[in-house]
Amino acid sequence: MPTRYTLDVDLKDVVAVDSLQSKDKKVTAAKETKKRLEERFKTGKNRWFFTKLRDVIEAKDLEYKAWAHVQTLKSSLDEHSLELRVKTANEAEAISQQIGKGNCGSLY
Numbered sequence: 001m002p003t004r005y006t007l008d009v010d011l012k013d014v015v016a017v018d019s020l021q022s023k024d025k026k027v028t029a030a031k032e033t034k035k036r037l038e039e040r041f042k043t044g045k046n047r048w049f050f051t052k053l054r055d056v057i058e059a060k061d062l063e064y065k066a067w068a069h070v071q072t073l074k075s076s077l078d079e080h081s082l083e084l085r086v087k088t089a090n091e092a093e094a095i096s097q098q099i100g101k102g103n104c105g106s107l108y
Contacts, residue, residue, distance in 0.1 A: 009036050009037065009040055011033055011036065014029050014032045014033055014036070015029050015033060
């Protein structure tokens with residue numbers, strides 16, 4: 001099945017027409033191909049080629065859920081901070097009104 005992805009592993013020197021003629025050559029070609037693909041996998045290049053698409057999608061979904069949770073927490077902290085600032089402003093206004101009325105004794 002054709003795919004739009006390519007893997008940059010040169011296998012032309014390993015798998016040739018003459019290497020498919022006998023069983024021994026086929027086994028040798030298969031082992032060499034496996035070795036080269038494992039080397040590519042171990043270096044971490046082209047990770048998408050060696051992972052299942054479902055795993056990639058699940059990982060991205062978890063990342064998005066974590067990001068959304070962080071955004072929700074930030075928003076709730078901002079709202080809490082706003083509530084504290086409003087409360088402080090209301091208290092300051094009440095104190096200034098008491099000072100304006102001359103009820104300074106009740107503050108201390």
